[in-house]
Amino acid sequence: MTTPQVVVHRDKELMAQAAAARLITKVVDAQAARGSASVVLTGGRNGNALLAALAEAPARDAVDWSRLDLWWGDERFLPEGDPERNVIQARAALLDAVPLDPARVHPMPASDGPFGHDVDAAAESYAEELARAAGPYDHGPVPTFDVLMLGVGPDTHVASLFPEHPGVRETERTVVGVRGAPKPPPTRVSLTLPAIRAAREVWLLAAGADKANAAAIALSGAGEIQAPAAGAYGRGRTLWLLDRAAAAQLPKQLYPLASA
Numbered sequence: 001m002t003t004p005q006v007v008v009h010r011d012k013e014l015m016a017q018a019a020a021a022r023l024i025t026k027v028v029d030a031q032a033a034r035g036s037a038s039v040v041l042t043g044g045r046n047g048n049a050l051l052a053a054l055a056e057a058p059a060r061d062a063v064d065w066s067r068l069d070l071w072w073g074d075e076r077f078l079p080e081g082d083p084e085r086n087v088i089q090a091r092a093a094l095l096d097a098v099p100l101d102p103a104r105v106h107p108m109p110a111s112d113g114p115f116g117h118d119v120d121a122a123a124e125s126y127a128e129e130l131a132r133a134a135g136p137y138d139h140g141p142v143p144t145f146d147v148l149m150l151g152v153g154p155d156t157h158v159a160s161l162f163p164e165h166p167g168v169r170e171t172e173r174t175v176v177g178v179r180g181a182p183k184p185p186p187t188r189v190s191l192t193l194p195a196i197r198a199a200r201e202v203w204l205l206a207a208g209a210d211k212a213n214a215a216a217i218a219l220s221g222a223g224e225i226q227a228p229a230a231g232a233y234g235r236g237r238t239l240w241l242l243d244r245a246a247a248a249q250l251p252k253q254l255y256p257l258a259s260a
């Protein structure tokens with residue numbers, strides 16, 4: 001487990017821009033070192049704001065988009081073109097504007113796809129897709145993602161892993177179907193904590209006063225069953241990217257004053 005590092009930005013706009021700049025650098029570095037990069041996207045407003053900021057960043061052209069693998073941390077289990085699907089929102093914010101290799105873009109299944117409404121079969125098929133992409137030097141049946149991003153919910157959920165729900169207790173499978181989620185829609189597909197922890201870097205994004213309590217709880221030693229965000233960490237680095245409002249309840253020793 002890596003100790004979380006906390007970076008606090010003035011407001012959510014600057015947070016999105018700084019995180020986008022950070023992601024560009026990470027991807028360029030990974031491509032230089034290993035030939036390609038892999039990133040796991042998150043749903044939610046902060047993840048989409050980051051993608052929109054990336055679309056506006058002149059340095060986006062430094063990325064070789066054709067050598068980037070994109071995965072999702074979770075998906076709302078809805079029909080293919082539904083505007084509430086995370087993949088649709090990501091396409092609108094950035095993906096349609098950059099020259100990705102479609103074979104390297106890995107959305108989670110839709111509820112009108114080959115598995116119909118069987119969310120467990122959809123989750124199983126995504127787990128198989130991840131396993132096929134894992135190589136001998138990876139750690140288990142998922143690729144070693146370079147960066148895995150997660151929005152943090154006000155109840156400390158990450159991806160579609162909600163406090164006390166069965167998904168957050170999963171220790172074997174890499175992807176699970178989720179039913180009865182407290183955040184709509186109730187049916188979702190989600191990576192599990194073991195899959196999240198395969199990433200080199202995990203970045204948790206939270207902005208706004210309604211996230212202040214969640215950030216303070218998750219960063220103060222809470223257990224992952226009650227506070228799933230506390231169980232989301234990377235092999236090499238765990239980074240919490242916050243705005244001032246979301247950091248308002250953090251113990252001051254958790255982040256350097258210079259970052260705010």
Ligand SMILES: O=C(O)C(O)[C@@H](O)[C@H](O)[C@H](O)COP(=O)(O)O
Binds near residue numbers: 150153157158159
């Ligand atoms: O599909 C989703 O809804 C998510 O991936 C979810 O985990 C989200 O990231 C958080 O709820 C934070 O969302 P906001 O950034 O909108 O607060």
